[in-house]
Structures are given as C-alpha cells and as structure tokens.
Amino acid sequence: MNWSTFVLLLAAPILVLANQHHIDEKRKHSHGAAPAEGESNGDAAQVPHIIMYVIDDLGWNDVSYNGAEFSTPNIDFLANAGIKLNQYYVNRVCSPTRSSFMAGRYAYNMGQDGNVITNGHPYSLPLNHTTLGDKMKEAGYSTHAIGKWDLGYYKWEATPTRRGFDTFYGYYNADEDYFTHKCGAMYVNTTTKKRVVMTGVDFRNNEDPEVDQNGVYSTHVFTEQAEELIMAHNATKEPFFLYMAYQAVHGPLEAPQKYIDMCAHISRMDRRIFCGMMMALDEGIGNITKRLKASGMWENTLIVFTTDNGGQNHVGGNNWPLRGNKATMWEGGVRGIGFVSGVGVSKPFVYNGLMHASDWLPTLAKVGGATPATKQVLDGVNVWQELMANTTSPRSEVLITLNPPRTTKPAHPNQHQFLGTAAIRMENWKLILGEPDCAGAAQNETTNGTLSKCPNGWVHPSGIEVLPPANSDNVWLFDLDTDPLEKNDVHAQHPDVVEKLRQRIETFNATHINQVEPPVDPASNPALTGGVWSPWIKDEELA
Numbered sequence: 001m002n003w004s005t006f007v008l009l010l011a012a013p014i015l016v017l018a019n020q021h022h023i024d025e026k027r028k029h030s031h032g033a034a035p036a037e038g039e040s041n042g043d044a045a046q047v048p049h050i051i052m053y054v055i056d057d058l059g060w061n062d063v064s065y066n067g068a069e070f071s072t073p074n075i076d077f078l079a080n081a082g083i084k085l086n087q088y089y090v091n092r093v094c095s096p097t098r099s100s101f102m103a104g105r106y107a108y109n110m111g112q113d114g115n116v117i118t119n120g121h122p123y124s125l126p127l128n129h130t131t132l133g134d135k136m137k138e139a140g141y142s143t144h145a146i147g148k149w150d151l152g153y154y155k156w157e158a159t160p161t162r163r164g165f166d167t168f169y170g171y172y173n174a175d176e177d178y179f180t181h182k183c184g185a186m187y188v189n190t191t192t193k194k195r196v197v198m199t200g201v202d203f204r205n206n207e208d209p210e211v212d213q214n215g216v217y218s219t220h221v222f223t224e225q226a227e228e229l230i231m232a233h234n235a236t237k238e239p240f241f242l243y244m245a246y247q248a249v250h251g252p253l254e255a256p257q258k259y260i261d262m263c264a265h266i267s268r269m270d271r272r273i274f275c276g277m278m279m280a281l282d283e284g285i286g287n288i289t290k291r292l293k294a295s296g297m298w299e300n301t302l303i304v305f306t307t308d309n310g311g312q313n314h315v316g317g318n319n320w321p322l323r324g325n326k327a328t329m330w331e332g333g334v335r336g337i338g339f340v341s342g343v344g345v346s347k348p349f350v351y352n353g354l355m356h357a358s359d360w361l362p363t364l365a366k367v368g369g370a371t372p373a374t375k376q377v378l379d380g381v382n383v384w385q386e387l388m389a390n391t392t393s394p395r396s397e398v399l400i401t402l403n404p405p406r407t408t409k410p411a412h413p414n415q416h417q418f419l420g421t422a423a424i425r426m427e428n429w430k431l432i433l434g435e436p437d438c439a440g441a442a443q444n445e446t447t448n449g450t451l452s453k454c455p456n457g458w459v460h461p462s463g464i465e466v467l468p469p470a471n472s473d474n475v476w477l478f479d480l481d482t483d484p485l486e487k488n489d490v491h492a493q494h495p496d497v498v499e500k501l502r503q504r505i506e507t508f509n510a511t512h513i514n515q516v517e518p519p520v521d522p523a524s525n526p527a528l529t530g531g532v533w534s535p536w537i538k539d540e541e542l543a
C-alpha cells in the first residue's frame with residue numbers, strides 16, 4: 001500500500017485498522033494486493049485489541065531506547081517498531097495524569113491538579129464522568145484493569161469494576177509494598193492530638209480482597225494476571241482492552257535479588273535496585289508480548305505505552321538530559337515517555353506533534369469505534385489520524401498544570417508544594433509561573449554537584465545534579481525548539497510572549513474547578529474492614 005492510500009484510509013480509522021491488518025497479512029502472501037471488499041480476516045474483532053501500559057514514575061532516561069544505562073529489550077522492541085511520542089505531556093504527579101487518561105480532561109478541570117488521591121481520602125475521579133473503560137465497553141470490548149487505580153475508592157461507585165471495567169486485579173491506593181501489598185496512612189486525632197497510623201492490605205481480585213499473594217512481587221502477579229486474561233479471551237467474540245497499570249517502577253525500591261543482580265554494573269545503589277525493577281518489568285512486558293503471539297491476538301493488537309509522570313530521582317528514576325523531577329513542571333517532570341506500536345502503525349518513526357494524556361480517551365474511543373460523546377466536555381482530542389500519518393498535530397497547546405493557591409490547609413504536610421503554580425506549552429514556547437518544583441525549594445538549593453530532594457536542575461544518572469541559575473521572579477519562559485533542556489530562561493527578552501501565554505492561562509483559570517482535597521478520613525481505617533483498605537462510605541452518605 002502506498003502512502004496516499006494509507007492516508008486516505010485513515011479517514012475511516014475503524015475500517016483502516018481491520019484493513020490494515022488484512023493488508024499486512026495479505027502482503028506476506030501476495031506482495032501487497034488489496035483485500036477484496038467484504039472479505040473477513042476470520043476474527044470477529046474488526047477493531048484492534050488494545051493494551052495500554054501505564055508505567056508508574058518512569059523517567060525519560062529509564063528505558064534503553066532513550067539512553068538508560070541498562071537494557072530494556074522487550075520495551076525497546078515495541079518502541080522501535082512503533083511511533084515514539086517526542087512532545088507528549090502528562091501531569092507532574094500520578095492521580096491527575098490517570099484522571100486525564102480515564103476522563104479525557106485536564107486535571108484542573110476535575111478539581112484534581114497536583115493532588116494525589118492517597119489512602120483514606122474521601123474523593124475520586126468525578127463520579128459523573130464517562131471513563132475510558134466506559135467508552136471501550138460501549139464499543140463492544142471486554143475491558144480489564146490491572147495494577148494501580150489511584151482514582152479513588154471511598155465508595156464502591158468510584159472503583160474500577162463500577163467504572164467501565166469488567167474485571168480488576170490490583171490496588172486502589174497510590175503506592176504500597178511490592179511483596180506484602182500493604183500500605184499505610186496517618187492522621188491526627190482531633191481530640192487527643194495524637195497521630196494515628198493506619199495500615200492494611202490493598203490488593204483485590206475484582207471486588208474481593210486478595211490475600212493469597214503475600215510475598216509475591218507485584219510485577220509477577222500482574223503479568224501473570226494479564227497472561228491469564230489473554231489466554232481466557234475469546235477473540236472471535238469481542239475485542240480486548242487491557243489497562244495495564246504496573247506498580248513498577250514507583251517507590252519503594254524493591255525487586256527480587258536476581259533482577260538486582262542483573263544490574264551489578266550500576267554503582268549507585270538506589271539506581272541499581274531501580275534497574276532491577278526495570279529488569280522485572282521488561283521481562284513481564286516480554287511475557288505478555290509472547291502470550292499475545294501464542295494466542296493469535298498479536299497481529300491485531302495495538303500497544304499504547306506511557307508513563308504517568310517523570311522519574312523520581314531520589315528513588316532511582318532518571319530524566320537525563322531533561323531538567324527536573326517528578327512533581328516539577330520542568331520537562332523532566334511532565335514530558336512523558338510514550339509510544340504506540342502494533343496494528344495500524346505502518347512504519348516506525350518519531351512523532352514530533354504535541355500530545356497530552358487526555359488525548360487517549362477520544363483517540364482510543366475512535367479507534368475502537370465508540371461515539372465521541374461523553375458526559376463531560378473533553379479537553380483531549382483524537383490525534384489518531386495525524387499520529388498515524390505523521391502530520392501536524394491538531395494540538396498547538398497543552399495546559400501542563402494549573403493549581404490555584406490553596407484557601408484551606410493541605411491535608412498532607414508535603415502538599416504545601418502545590419501553591420499557585422501554572423505551566424503551559426504553546427507551539428515552541430513554555431511558560432512556567434509560580435513554584436515549579438515540588439518542595440518550594442527552588443531558591444534554597446546551594447550545593448552544586450549533589451542530589452537535592454526534589455531537583456530543579458539536571459540530574460545525571462550517576463546522581464550528580466547540576467544546579468540551575470537562580471531566578472527570583474518565579475516566571476520562566478523557554479523556547480523548546482532551540483532549548484529543549486530548559487537552560488536559557490528568556491522571559492525577560494520576550495515580555496509579549498509571556499503576556500500572551502499568561503492570558504491563555506488566565507482563560508483556563510477563569511473556569512477552573514476548585515481543588516478537591518478533603519483530609520484523610522479516620523473512618524477509612526482498614527482495622528474496621530478486616531485489615532483491608534476498602535470503600536467505607538455508603539452511596540447515600542455523600543450526595
């Protein structure tokens with residue numbers, strides 16, 4: 001098939017995918033002859049199976065195709081055959097990005113920007129939003145979610161099995177032990193003024209607590225679950241959608257010793273363990289690829305691969321050569337690793353058009369054949385056609401983050417960080433306002449050459465941070481076309497551009513939804529629910 005035929009076919013992506021697969025099959029036998037009208041590929045699924053990998057805290061420099069000092073062959077295999085996203089933005093922390101994946105909106109539009117929904121928080125991704133699971137379900141997919149949810153579980157209505165997923169296997173909170181699957185939370189008792197620590201298991205098979213996996217590393221558990229779903233799937237009956245949100249490679253730094261031993265060449269100990277976590281993850285992704293091939297589904301599977309935010313440098317992650325860390329607005333915090341691979345991708349290339357986490361819902365819904373309509377107004381756009389054809393992105397801007405100053409005391413001491421910050425990318429420009437870092441420490445770093453808690457500079461994988469120059473205005477402007485590493489702040493030289501982008505932020509800000517961040521609810525204590533973190537509020541108790 002020549003390029004123009006391919007582009008033409010893109011006008012009807014559903015057909016294209018079926019045809020594309022068809023054509024690939026035919027090409028093997030008959031040198032590219034077009035398929036006959038109405039010919040079936042023998043698979044009831046006329047749309048692709050979709051696996052969406054969401055890797056937690058995966059940094060720009062944490063995969064070998066992008067320069068990591070360890071090898072990730074199975075991830076590279078997919079990426080190198082696919083379309084690498086080179087200007088793809090996510091939020092700077094996990095729940096906001098995952099909210100964008102699930103609801104196709106900017107996090108600020110859901111009261112979620114900058115906040116991580118952690119244990120015992122009585123809120124969620126807004127319950128009146130259509131989710132990605134809902135859309136794929138509507139398109140006729142069997143829908144599955146594995147791994148981290150982190151979009152709220154205060155009542156059952158907020159949990160994945162009530163939000164468009166036929167099955168769920170994983171945990172509801174933000175992070176936990178990889179082996180015991182336990183996590184904790186703390187609150188201060190208002191009468192005694194004492195700290196109360198709550199701990200419990202957070203692991204589920206659908207809606208039932210899963211207690212049989214104590215001691216088994218989550219990367220193994222989740223991979224095996226995915227493989228079982230693939231083996232059990234009847235591809236002649238319906239297409240398969242798997243939201244595969246691995247726990248890896250978020251802290252805590254834990255991996256079975258054999259994987260750490262594969263990383264003996266790395267001298268920095270936290271980076272070595274992190275590398276071990278990547279070795280297990282890469283093996284797991286390889287196992288899933290093998291399983292898809294063995295099941296006959298591979299030829300009709302689309303792979304989406306994405307991080308949720310940048311790497312956490314002091315927990316082994318790395319964003320070199322990009323600037324900054326997870327939870328910062330620098331590129332290392334928000335320019336995400338991502339690619340698409342598999343059916344529909346005609347040749348490998350690097351896509352330089354802008355994309356955002358919120359684009360997956362409209363894009364995958366379209367690929368799957370669902371209507372574009374959702375209850376919420378979307379910020380995401382369907383980029384499928386432009387992405388596949390390597391043409392100009394329908395996006396010229398991405399609102400990276402927008403946090404109005406808080407009016408209430410934050411629930412968690414670390415949350416003082418999210419005070420009045422905003423960042424926007426428009427064409428080649430990126431404007432940052434407020435505190436770009438995660439600790440409000442931009443002006444406080446003094447030791448050049450060591451690693452700060454939340455780096456604003458450039459951290460080499462060896463752990464050495466080069467500090468940025470001081471900036472007392474709390475306004476930064478970068479021309480990312482010429483300065484992708486954010487070395488030269490040009491806000492003083494381009495006041496007109498600063499003003500234009502600031503006004504754009506003001507336009508968004510005029511409609512922002514107030515941040516939702518109720519404090520940890522003591523009633524969430526897993527001690528009250530058999531030692532397992534569980535929904536604790538009945539539907540009728542909160543309107």
Ligand SMILES: *[C@@H]1O[C@H](CO)[C@@H](O)[C@H](O)[C@H]1NC(C)=O
Pocket residue numbers: 219220221223224280281283284285287
């Ligand atoms: C991958 O499969 C191999 C062979 O079955 C198994 O030994 C290994 O534990 C699997 N790895 C993961 C991460 O599931």
Ligand SMILES: *[C@@H]1O[C@H](CO)[C@@H](O)[C@H](O)[C@H]1NC(C)=O
Pocket residue numbers: 348349350352390
């Ligand atoms: C994709 O488009 C860019 C410019 O937009 C171009 O430089 C690059 O060569 C294209 N790649 C392919 C494989 O067409």
Ligand SMILES: *[C@@H]1O[C@H](CO)[C@@H](O)[C@H](O)[C@H]1NC(C)=O
Pocket residue numbers: 126128129375376377
């Ligand atoms: C969802 O509920 C919130 C709060 O009541 C409301 O502001 C918003 O408009 C609703 N959104 C949709 C899509 O119905």
Ligand SMILES: *[C@@H]1O[C@H](CO)[C@@H](O)[C@H](O)[C@H]1NC(C)=O
Pocket residue numbers: 439440441443444
């Ligand atoms: C930064 O320094 C200022 C002035 O010394 C201090 O008030 C502030 O608490 C420091 N911030 C952090 C995050 O250390």
Ligand SMILES: *[C@@H]1O[C@H](CO)[C@@H](O)[C@H](O)[C@H]1NC(C)=O
Pocket residue numbers: 448449466467468469470
């Ligand atoms: C930190 O050190 C590097 C050289 O190692 C230098 O280029 C950079 O300007 C220094 N940063 C500051 C803020 O002194």
Ligand SMILES: *[C@@H]1O[C@H](CO)[C@@H](O)[C@H](O)[C@H]1NC(C)=O
Pocket residue numbers: 403404405420421422433505506509
């Ligand atoms: C957004 O609006 C709020 C008032 O609602 C204001 O306090 C804040 O400074 C604005 N933020 C930005 C980035 O303009």
